[in-house]
Amino acid sequence: MTWQLGRLAAAAVLALGVSATASAQTFRYAFQGDAQSLDPHGLNETFTLGFLGNVYEGLAAYDADLNLIPALAESWEVLSPTKWRFKLRRGVKFHNGNPFTADDVIFSWKRTLTEGSDQKVRGGLISDITKIDDYTIEVETPSPTPTLVRELVWLYIMDEEWAVANGATEAESPKSAETSGKFASLNANGTGPFVIESREPDVKTVFKRAPSYWKEIRSNVQEVVFTPVSQDATRVAALISGELDLAYPIPVQDWDRLEAADGVSPLTGPEARTIFLGMDQARDELLYSDIKGKNPFKDVRVRRAFAHAIDLEAIRKKVMRGASTPTGLMVAPQVNGFNPELNTPYAYDPELAKKLLAEAGYPDGFEVTMDCPNNRYVNDERICQAVAAMLAKVGIEVDVLAQPKSKYFAKVLAQNDYDTSFYLLGWTPGSMDAHNVLQNLLSCRNKETRAGLFNLGGYCNPRVDELTAQIAAETDPDRRQALIDEAFAIHKEEVGHIPLHQQPLSWGVRDGVTVAQRADNVLDFRNVVLP
Amino acid sequence: MAEQLRRPWPRGMIGRLLDSDLFYSFSRSPVTVLAALVTAVMMGAAAFAPWVAPHTPFDLATLDLLDAFLPPAWMPDGDPRYLLGTDDQGRDVLSTIIYGARVSLLVGFAAVFLAMFLGVALGLVSGYMGGMVDAVIMRIADVQLSFPTILIALLIDGVARGLLPRDMHEEMAIYVLIFAIGISGWVQYARTVRGSTLVEKRKEYVQAAQVIGIRPWLIMLRHVLPNVMGPVLVIGTIHLAIAIITEATLSFLGVGVPATQPSLGTLIRIGNDFLFSGEWWITIFPGAALAILVLSVNLLGDWLRDALNPKLR
Numbered sequence: 001m002t003w004q005l006g007r008l009a010a011a012a013v014l015a016l017g018v019s020a021t022a023s024a025q026t027f028r029y030a031f032q033g034d035a036q037s038l039d040p041h042g043l044n045e046t047f048t049l050g051f052l053g054n055v056y057e058g059l060a061a062y063d064a065d066l067n068l069i070p071a072l073a074e075s076w077e078v079l080s081p082t083k084w085r086f087k088l089r090r091g092v093k094f095h096n097g098n099p100f101t102a103d104d105v106i107f108s109w110k111r112t113l114t115e116g117s118d119q120k121v122r123g124g125l126i127s128d129i130t131k132i133d134d135y136t137i138e139v140e141t142p143s144p145t146p147t148l149v150r151e152l153v154w155l156y157i158m159d160e161e162w163a164v165a166n167g168a169t170e171a172e173s174p175k176s177a178e179t180s181g182k183f184a185s186l187n188a189n190g191t192g193p194f195v196i197e198s199r200e201p202d203v204k205t206v207f208k209r210a211p212s213y214w215k216e217i218r219s220n221v222q223e224v225v226f227t228p229v230s231q232d233a234t235r236v237a238a239l240i241s242g243e244l245d246l247a248y249p250i251p252v253q254d255w256d257r258l259e260a261a262d263g264v265s266p267l268t269g270p271e272a273r274t275i276f277l278g279m280d281q282a283r284d285e286l287l288y289s290d291i292k293g294k295n296p297f298k299d300v301r302v303r304r305a306f307a308h309a310i311d312l313e314a315i316r317k318k319v320m321r322g323a324s325t326p327t328g329l330m331v332a333p334q335v336n337g338f339n340p341e342l343n344t345p346y347a348y349d350p351e352l353a354k355k356l357l358a359e360a361g362y363p364d365g366f367e368v369t370m371d372c373p374n375n376r377y378v379n380d381e382r383i384c385q386a387v388a389a390m391l392a393k394v395g396i397e398v399d400v401l402a403q404p405k406s407k408y409f410a411k412v413l414a415q416n417d418y419d420t421s422f423y424l425l426g427w428t429p430g431s432m433d434a435h436n437v438l439q440n441l442l443s444c445r446n447k448e449t450r451a452g453l454f455n456l457g458g459y460c461n462p463r464v465d466e467l468t469a470q471i472a473a474e475t476d477p478d479r480r481q482a483l484i485d486e487a488f489a490i491h492k493e494e495v496g497h498i499p500l501h502q503q504p505l506s507w508g509v510r511d512g513v514t515v516a517q518r519a520d521n522v523l524d525f526r527n528v529v530l531p
Numbered sequence: 532m533a534e535q536l537r538r539p540w541p542r543g544m545i546g547r548l549l550d551s552d553l554f555y556s557f558s559r560s561p562v563t564v565l566a567a568l569v570t571a572v573m574m575g576a577a578a579f580a581p582w583v584a585p586h587t588p589f590d591l592a593t594l595d596l597l598d599a600f601l602p603p604a605w606m607p608d609g610d611p612r613y614l615l616g617t618d619d620q621g622r623d624v625l626s627t628i629i630y631g632a633r634v635s636l637l638v639g640f641a642a643v644f645l646a647m648f649l650g651v652a653l654g655l656v657s658g659y660m661g662g663m664v665d666a667v668i669m670r671i672a673d674v675q676l677s678f679p680t681i682l683i684a685l686l687i688d689g690v691a692r693g694l695l696p697r698d699m700h701e702e703m704a705i706y707v708l709i710f711a712i713g714i715s716g717w718v719q720y721a722r723t724v725r726g727s728t729l730v731e732k733r734k735e736y737v738q739a740a741q742v743i744g745i746r747p748w749l750i751m752l753r754h755v756l757p758n759v760m761g762p763v764l765v766i767g768t769i770h771l772a773i774a775i776i777t778e779a780t781l782s783f784l785g786v787g788v789p790a791t792q793p794s795l796g797t798l799i800r801i802g803n804d805f806l807f808s809g810e811w812w813i814t815i816f817p818g819a820a821l822a823i824l825v826l827s828v829n830l831l832g833d834w835l836r837d838a839l840n841p842k843l844r
Contacts, residue, residue, distance in 0.1 A: 233807065253808035311596065318599040319619070385620050385790075392591030400791075401701075 025222040025530055027513075029246040029523065030235050032375065034202045034228040039184040040156035041111055041171035044118040046428060049154050050522030051226075054207060055095075056156035056190035059086060059105070060149045064516030064527045066272075066334065066432060068150060072100065072157055072191065081144035081473065088135040092214045094159040095188075095195045102131045107160035107169075117171035121450055122155050144473035150431035162189045193217055194224065194525055202228060207525070217526040224525055230375075239264055239508045245530070246515060246523070248507040252321045252378060258508050267507040270325055272332040272519040273428040275377055277310075277387065277498040279303055280421045282445070282458025288369035288399075288421040296366060297421075297457070303495035305356035307346035309394045310387055312500060319382045324501035329488060330427075330437050332502045334519045337434025337484040342492065345499070353394045365395025371423040372400055373408040378503040384424055398422070418456050425456065426503070428520055434484045438468040442491055459496035556838045566830035573824050577633040584629040585614070588622040589791065595621050600805075603812050616812040619805065624812060627798055628820045634794035635821070638708050639775040645713030646774075647767055650720020655751045655759075657721065658728025669725070672718045683715035684777055688786050701789045708787055712777050719766050727759035761839055768832035772825045779821055795821040 035051040036043045043049075053061075059073035070076075073086040092100040112123030125145055130138040141148060163169050168184035188196050191214070194207040207224035227244075229235040232251045239247040240261045250258060250266055258266040279297040280286060286295050296302045312326035328345040331338050357365060372384035381402040388398035403411070412420040429436035444460035445452035451465070452458075467487040474480040491497070505517055512531035516524065548554055557563055576583045587593060598621035601610045609616065615624040657668040675683060688711040695703055731737060732755065740750050775795075781787040782796030783803075790797055795817050802814025 232804065236807070251804065251808075253805055253810075256809070257807050314596040318596050318621075382619055386596050389591045389594040389596060389620060392594075398591075402790075 025220055026225060027221045027223070027246070027525070027528055027530060028225045028227070028244050029248075030227045030229040030238060030244050031248060032228070032230055032232075032235065035205070037172065037174040037185040038188045038196065038199070039116075039168075039172045039174075040158060040188075040190075041108075041114075041117045041119045042173050042185065044121070044154075046430075046521060049156075050520075050524070052156065052188070052190075053192070053522065054194045054224075054525045055188045055192045055196060056158070057192050058155050058157065059088075059152045061153055062432075062518065062520075062522075062524075064518065064524070066518055066520065068153070071153075072105075076149060079138070081475075082141045084139045084141070084148060085132075086137050086139060088137065089214065090135055092191050093212070094162065094191055095210055096159065096162055098159050098161050100157070100159075100191055101134045102137045103134075104157050104160050105129065105137055106131060107163065108155065108157045111158065111163070111169065111171055112155060114170040116173035118173060119155060119171070121453070122151050124450065125151055143469075144475075146472070146475055147431045147433045147435055150433060154430055156190065158184075159189050193219070197223075219526050219528050220530055221525060221528050236508065239510070242510075245510045245513050246507060246528075248505075248521075248523070249378060250506045250508040252323045252504065252506060254508075255321070255323075255506070263511050264508055265511060267505075267509045267515070267517055268323065269505045269517050270332065270334070270519065271428070271503050271505045271521055272334040272432065273377070273426045273521070274327060274330055274332055274502055275324075275380075275383070275424065275426045275500045276330060277306070277500065278423050278425060278455075278457035278459075279306070279497075280418070280457050281496075282418075282460070286368065286421040287419065290367040291362075296360065296362060299360045300494055301356045301360040302362065303498075304346075305353040305360070305394065306391065306396070307495050307498045308349045308356070309353035309396070310346075310390050310498065310500070311348040312345050313348065314390075315383060315386055316501060319379050319386050320501065320503070323504040323506070324378075326501045327499045328492065330441060330491070330497060330499055331429065331434050331488075332519070335429055335432055335434055335437075337481065339481070339485050339488070342485060342488050346495075350390075350394050357394060357396075362395075365397065367397040367399065368422050369399040369401055371408060371412050371420045372402040373405045373424070374402040376405040376408070377424075377426045378506065380424060380426075383500065387424075412456055414453055418458065420456060423456055424500075425454070427454070430520075432520070434488075435468065435471050438464070438471065438484070438487055442487065442496060443468050457497070459491070459494075461490060461494065461496075464490055553838055557834070560834060562830060563834040566827040566834075569823060569827040570831060573632055573820075573827070574636060576629050577636050580629045580633050584623075584626040585612075586623040586626040588626045588630060597621070600810055602810075615816045616810075618801065618813045619810075624816050627793065628795070628817050631793050631795045631798045631817060632820060632824065634705070634788055634792060635775050635778055635796070635824070638705060638712065638778045638788075638794065639771050641709040642712035642716065642774040642778070643767055643771050645709060646716035646770065647720055647763060649713065650717035651724050651756070651759075651763060653717065654721035654724025655728055655755060658725035659732055659747065659751050659755065665725070668721065672721055675715075675718050680715045680773070681777060681780055684711040684781060685784075685786065687711040687714050688781060692786075701791065704788050705792075708778055708781060711781070712774050715777070716770055716774065719770065720763055723762050723766060724759050727762065728755055731755050731758050765832065765836045765839060768835055769829065772828040772832065775821070775825055775828070795824075 031047065035048045040052050040056045057071045059071060061069055061071035063069045072089055072092060074089045076084055076086045079085055088102060094100060106129045109123055109126055109129055112119040125141055125148060126139055127142045128140045132138060166183045172182045172185045193210055193213040195210050197206045197208045199205045205226040209222045229238060235247045236250060236254050238244050255266045258264050281297050283295055285293060316322060316324045316326055326345050327343055329338065329343045370384055372381055374381040384400045384402060388400050391398050410416060412418060412423055427437060427441060439451055440454045442459060443451040443455060443465050445455055445458055464487050467483050471480055471483045474483060505521055507517060509515060514529040516527035598617050599619055601613050601617040603609050603616040604611050604614050613623045617623055653668050657665045688707055691707045692700060737750060737754055740754055778787060778794060779796030782794050783800045788794045788797055790801065798817035799814050802817060805813050
């Protein structure tokens, strides 16, 4: 008990101390969940990587407008389609004082290929790295990869000496009980502008400005306090009451409330994430349906009927409060390869949907279970419920199984053998290029090349695969765009997925605080300026 | 002979009821009459929901998303088809309340009966047998009493969910809830019944029954039980209110019934998301319905306790 009291007193003193310096340059912000680990190779998730991007860095980076800029590499050149030379930046030091050299790059790449790594897809883009000298490397790729540097933005560089000294040479996965909680999951040592001063997982993380950083940045922030707040209402209330400088996501229905409140405003914009529906087209019989012996989704007429039965405009107006952009493509306008001509959604036409279902042999519809996350995307569960009601009108009985994201992903992803018949998913291509989408979502599933890893419905057209391979190697922008257009047109004609919309970015910011809202929903402290 | 021994039945059940002390005290208390009326109306509406409710809110084919977020009929943008407005999916709030009360009451009654059955049985055995049996049962009761009811219910709910396969959660949710709330409430019954049993057991009629060799369980059931049931009914009524609140709390916390067959607690949880964005009717009306229902049942329970308490006459 006394121990408890002592801890409380210490916490109170600490809180006082923090609030005393708060007026200096402390930036306080909240997100709906915590970073899952401090290991930069443990989890390939946008929030965790964005969070760690303030401490660790890759060879390249994105600026406030998502333009590719040099980071730990000063420059790069393409020697041949499969060979790149990177000039590394001199004079960069890790937070523990060790200099950054080519050995650290090679070590970090090898680390992404170890057992616990969730960055194997990125590591696998490279077949070998040769050290020319301490500040020059040559990178070989197994096949031509024009988007290599964009993918390397998310492959963070770790200090080899530090990792070896602390037994952290293997990536530590937060998904596995054996490795979570080991050294690199709890400690960080990067080259970024901030260091982690203290961290209590799921409670609070405090960042301090690193004593020196190799680059001039806009930010005047000296300290960052991050608190995960899972309840939407609590997060909004904390922002309005002045406990936070920034909170995200803000539920779309609370935008008006933030407008009306003093001293805070909603900061919104289009996110590069596309929300879509997928259908199991691979199995011969659906896992969760009353149709036995065959799979209705194998019939393109059924998939087309689904697409025409969903009223995207109603979802935009009522579920998303006018804040989403209905879409007909699997990529957002910010993504390289987007073509506005192909972006017209399937028309809302329930009569046509009924006719198509009748033609396909299901005049009375059928039953199917829909998997849906309930805390991953903006209003995800409500979208699923609305879709279920719309499909009910054409006779399809949809059972919505909405679960928290940890359970949802554990059920539907490759690790669980794609255990779903009908699902809702969202995707932001990390490289901001259409090839990432074609490769991960639209290619036939292939265990060896890891293509189609997130193609949960198993859509498969060899021609799309062929085009994807050509797009990977094509360097001429016009010819590349034509190939991308052809692939997306085939996919659209065959209704491989049903794109719904791009969801809005929804942040709440204290007046006077300047931040850059990137379309990939990453908060970069380098762009935060306090008044 | 047999004819003469049986008491005459002069004016029928209803006449007897109207003539009783209980009814006299009832009719003299306007608050109680009102509470009884409200309870009867709500229970009636819930029981006959498919005929009473203006819409069937859980038939997806009748929903139109474009009808979502309509305010109550008397407000500027209201629609006369939806008296209390609509929720985020275009469901009629009044109808969801009527169907929701059905689930709430079903869980409440079933949980009370389960708790009553368990509590009375254990209390009888405990009081009548005494000794080790009594000590064990009452110590378990003491331990359980030292925890708040909601905590016990949460614990049982969590364990039950852990034991069941995941895809059965939705369909089993109601039974799990009934079980959890029932188990968490048996102690009150057991303690009361045990106390009364201890008193009754020393009376001559029980001793006489023992002397002529009637088996203990028969004595408990035939002779002791009818004489200890009065207070049990009072506890039962008050417990019904508590059970409904417990169910609403669990559903509000998200561990109760699923959104596909919502109770009042689930409706309040769903509406809570919209409370600050101006759509207050989605949560206020189910909340008010819950408050009125629980208040009425509580008032009835209080009156029953007073009316049956000889000391207060």
